[in-house]
Amino acid sequence: xDFGIIFSQTLTQAIGITAIIxxxxxxxxxxxxxxxxxxxxxxxxxxxxxxxxxxxIVLTFDLSLWLAILVGILASTLLALILGIPTLxxxxxxxxxxxxxxxxxxxxxxxxxxxxxxFGGAQGLNGKLGQQFxxxxxxxxxxxxxxxxxxxxxxxxxxxxxWLLVVLFTLLVWGLVRSPWGxxxxxxxxxxxxxxxxxxxxxxxKMQALVLGGIIGGFGGIVWAVAKQSxxxxxxxPDFTFFAYTILLLGGAARVFGPIVGAIIFWFLLAGVxxxxxxxxxxxxxxxxSATDVGSIRFILMGLGLxxxxxxxxxxxxxxxxxxxxxxx
Amino acid sequence: MPANTDNDLASANDLMPGRAAAVxxxxxxxxxxxxxxPDPMLVADHVSRQFGGLKAVDVAHVExxxxxxxxxxxxxxxxxxxxxxxLTGFDKPDTGKWTFNQQQVAGMSPYKLARKGMVRTFQLxxxxxxxxxxxxxxxxxxxxxxxxxxPSLLPFLWNAQERANEVRALELxxxxxxxxxxxxxxGSLSGGQxxxxxxxxxxxxxxxxxxxxxxxAGVNPALTQSLLGHIKNIREEGTTVLFVEHxxxxxxxxxxWVIVMAQGQIIAEGPPDAVMRDRQVIDAYLGTHxxxxxxxxxxxxxxxxxxx
Numbered sequence: 001x002d003f004g005i006i007f008s009q010t011l012t013q014a015i016g017i018t019a020i021i022x023x024x025x026x027x028x029x030x031x032x033x034x035x036x037x038x039x040x041x042x043x044x045x046x047x048x049x050x051x052x053x054x055x056x057i058v059l060t061f062d063l064s065l066w067l068a069i070l071v072g073i074l075a076s077t078l079l080a081l082i083l084g085i086p087t088l089x090x091x092x093x094x095x096x097x098x099x100x101x102x103x104x105x106x107x108x109x110x111x112x113x114x115x116x117x118x119f120g121g122a123q124g125l126n127g128k129l130g131q132q133f134x135x136x137x138x139x140x141x142x143x144x145x146x147x148x149x150x151x152x153x154x155x156x157x158x159x160x161x162x163w164l165l166v167v168l169f170t171l172l173v174w175g176l177v178r179s180p181w182g183x184x185x186x187x188x189x190x191x192x193x194x195x196x197x198x199x200x201x202x203x204x205x206k207m208q209a210l211v212l213g214g215i216i217g218g219f220g221g222i223v224w225a226v227a228k229q230s231x232x233x234x235x236x237x238p239d240f241t242f243f244a245y246t247i248l249l250l251g252g253a254a255r256v257f258g259p260i261v262g263a264i265i266f267w268f269l270l271a272g273v274x275x276x277x278x279x280x281x282x283x284x285x286x287x288x289x290s291a292t293d294v295g296s297i298r299f300i301l302m303g304l305g306l307x308x309x310x311x312x313x314x315x316x317x318x319x320x321x322x323x324x325x326x327x328x329x
Numbered sequence: 330m331p332a333n334t335d336n337d338l339a340s341a342n343d344l345m346p347g348r349a350a351a352v353x354x355x356x357x358x359x360x361x362x363x364x365x366x367p368d369p370m371l372v373a374d375h376v377s378r379q380f381g382g383l384k385a386v387d388v389a390h391v392e393x394x395x396x397x398x399x400x401x402x403x404x405x406x407x408x409x410x411x412x413x414x415x416l417t418g419f420d421k422p423d424t425g426k427w428t429f430n431q432q433q434v435a436g437m438s439p440y441k442l443a444r445k446g447m448v449r450t451f452q453l454x455x456x457x458x459x460x461x462x463x464x465x466x467x468x469x470x471x472x473x474x475x476x477x478x479x480p481s482l483l484p485f486l487w488n489a490q491e492r493a494n495e496v497r498a499l500e501l502x503x504x505x506x507x508x509x510x511x512x513x514x515x516g517s518l519s520g521g522q523x524x525x526x527x528x529x530x531x532x533x534x535x536x537x538x539x540x541x542x543x544x545x546a547g548v549n550p551a552l553t554q555s556l557l558g559h560i561k562n563i564r565e566e567g568t569t570v571l572f573v574e575h576x577x578x579x580x581x582x583x584x585x586w587v588i589v590m591a592q593g594q595i596i597a598e599g600p601p602d603a604v605m606r607d608r609q610v611i612d613a614y615l616g617t618h619x620x621x622x623x624x625x626x627x628x629x630x631x632x633x634x635x636x637x
Contacts, residue, residue, distance in 0.1 A: 199444040
């Protein structure tokens with residue numbers, strides 16, 4: 001057993017590209033669910049919209065990646081409007097139902113044979129999706145690897161820009177929620193009718209939150225497509241959304257740094273448990289499991305960990321227990 | 330808050346020019362349902378709302394006098410809260426038109442009505458629990474630039490406005506004895522304090538008319554006295570008050586005009602004393618046979634009805 005490898009692998013994943021993608025999705029959810037109280041159970045649809053915008057514009061239409069990013073933002077906005085206009089006037093649960101259905105609908109749509117020429121069917125779109133971005137890589141071409149963190153030159157470039165995006169959106173969210181705008185959306189989370197009775201147009205605020213959270217999630221998809229150079233429909237399953245929720249609750253909902261810390265801890269634990277188990281099986285310490293079981297076992301342990309979190313620290317890492325106690329009234 | 334004695338209240342009434350003006354203005358108004366008022370702020374016609382087979386509200390005509398405290402009373406299920414919801418836009422009527430300050434407002438969204446100056450509170454208090462008392466108050470202020478999406482990111486645009494709102498909020502909280510609770514979560518307040526906060530928050534919008542849905546429900550007697558004082562003060566400052574209430578004593582004490590509803594309709598109107606002597610009102614509240622003996626031979630069921 002090599003604890004050095006376990007540690008370096010775990011850390012690389014904990015702050016790696018996947019963690020960034022989930023973190024962006026969770027930052028978006030934090031705006032929607034954490035601050036505004038919108039139950040968006042289809043965040044993966046926004047991520048898919050961003051990713052497919054890059055795939056379709058760059059690969060299918062052979063246009064610029066920068067245009068693709070713009071289209072990704074527009075696609076997320078449009079999706080938020082389509083989902084929001086009919087449901088945001090209704091009770092909160094309608095949005096939850098519509099969003100989870102829409103996310104699956106979107107996935108099945110892009111993987112359908114009818115649109116194979118545009119979206120690539122079940123195989124998705126694979127190719128040099130992020131080439132224009134990778135061409136800008138300022139890292140020296142003889143770069144091999146950082147100590148401990150085992151990213152390639154290309155991955156490190158994505159990681160740097162990815163975390164910059166996270167910081168940028170976190171700053172944006174921080175600026176918004178400390179302002180009177182943030183006060184209104186928090187009020188909506190607490191009691192919509194009370195906010196209406198004070199003369200605020202609640203629908204507009206909910207829509208703004210849904211669109212903003214969607215765009216941030218869409219950026220997660222853009223990062224995904226650029227980093228992995230591939231967009232596949234079946235990676236956009238509903239469990240993506242639930243992992244993003246897990247990350248948000250882990251860090252603490254309605255806390256600016258919640259999604260960042262949540263994403264890092266989530267992937268640190270998930271990767272760490274996986275690496276540790278693999279190494280133990282390889283070394284023969286565990287003989288009742290095979291290497292192929294590790295993938296599912298780590299999620300079982302993750303689930304157990306989350307249950308313990310909910311029992312002993314239901315407010316998440318950054319949350320305030322006093323707020324939670326008020327909720328029960 | 331020390332409870333005022335009746336004498337104090339009586340003398341206080343004499344010191345209230347708002348009350349005197351309201352009573353004088355309503356002096357010649359006939360005591361009939363739908364009576365026209367000299368200076369109505371709210372005029373509603375043929376407002377009805379049906380829930381399945383039940384006609385919850387069926388009001389032919391009603392006018393609410395400007396600058397007065399009008400009480401809307403009636404037994405449970407009379408349709409008071411439903412009428413409230415309809416007039417404030419929180420529920421849509423089946424039929425009906427109403428004007429606020431001579432302007433047609435039927436069918437208008439509740440937030441627009443609130444902006445026009447018609448602000449309500451709720452029967453089940455809606456304090457925003459996980460926000461501080463001060464944030465609740467700040468939220469009440471209208472026309473805040475910082476509440477718009479892009480300007481909200483530039484604090485220098487709205488800081489001055491925010492400070493001004495805080496000064497006003499502090500002044501209101503002081504009046505409502507909540508200034509010690511500024512940074513507490515609204516959810517940690519007692520039921521009565523939440524009622525006070527909701528009322529103070531509504532006043533932050535600078536309303537022309539406040540509509541209070543059972544402001545006294547669940548409030549202890551000592552706090553009730555102070556709440557009554559606050560409602561009177563609201564009128565003295567020129568704001569029209571319409572409130573729903575059950576407690577007759579309370580209504581008698583503070584209202585300038587009383588509208589009685591039963592089974593969705595307005596059955597009586599008038600100053601509190603006149604309304605409380607009204608045969609129809611007594612019947613609606615207590616039942617038609619309330620003053621007849623329950624036993625066949627006419628003897629009292631209780632041993633001593635006078636010994637209280």
